[in-house]
């Protein structure tokens with residue numbers, strides 16, 4: 607098991623599917639952004655294999671410089687590892703206000719962990735680990751991670767409090783899209799109370815404007831180059847008042 611380099615300054619350090627960087631089958635893709643003097647983790651996996659994730663971060667040489675843990679949204683496959691990784695590294699956890707509140711309360715209803723467990727998506731004994739001291743970020747916030755900047759974009763639709771993160775390092779722009787948009791313009795619409803197709807369409811329109819070089823989603827294929835094309839596909843589907851294909855469909 608080892609980290610997998612995706613671009614010059616970005617590594618895959620956790621995944622449910624990647625043969626090299628895989629951590630736990632229930633985990634999303636977790637990325638490490640190397641900003642030089644500082645580094646940031648984007649998404650945390652479930653926490654079921656946080657030690658493997660830490661080992662992968664160590665493998666990048668960035669563990670001692672990890673200052674920030676960014677969480678795209680409060681679903682457990684992205685946010686469940688936040689508490690353990692914060693405890694192990696001291697890095698600060700940043701997420702949308704909705705996610706900060708839900709994680710502080712280990713709220714398994716708002717985050718749909720209870721429903722997902724019943725559906726067999728998570729092991730029967732899995733519980734969402736609470737994270738008491740995450741700090742809120744919202745659209746328009748610009749964070750510095752060493753020599754990189756990370757622009758925060760509100761991206762509701764898949765769930766409330768979903769953020770997408772646009773990193774710029776040396777002019778190379780990568781969009782961490784969480785569960786908002788995947789390769790080939792796929793989306794993730796689920797029958798849950800805070801999945802909102804109309805907001806999803808607006809989100810996809812706004813994300814396409816960003817035209818990043820790399821599209822790095824929370825699941826499935828990654829696009830280290832030509833990322834904009836995938837965002838255009840999702841935008842164009844919604845513009846025709848049709849729903850883009852779902853992830854895994």
Ligand SMILES: [Zn+2]
Pocket residue numbers: 679681764785
């Ligand atoms: Zn999700």
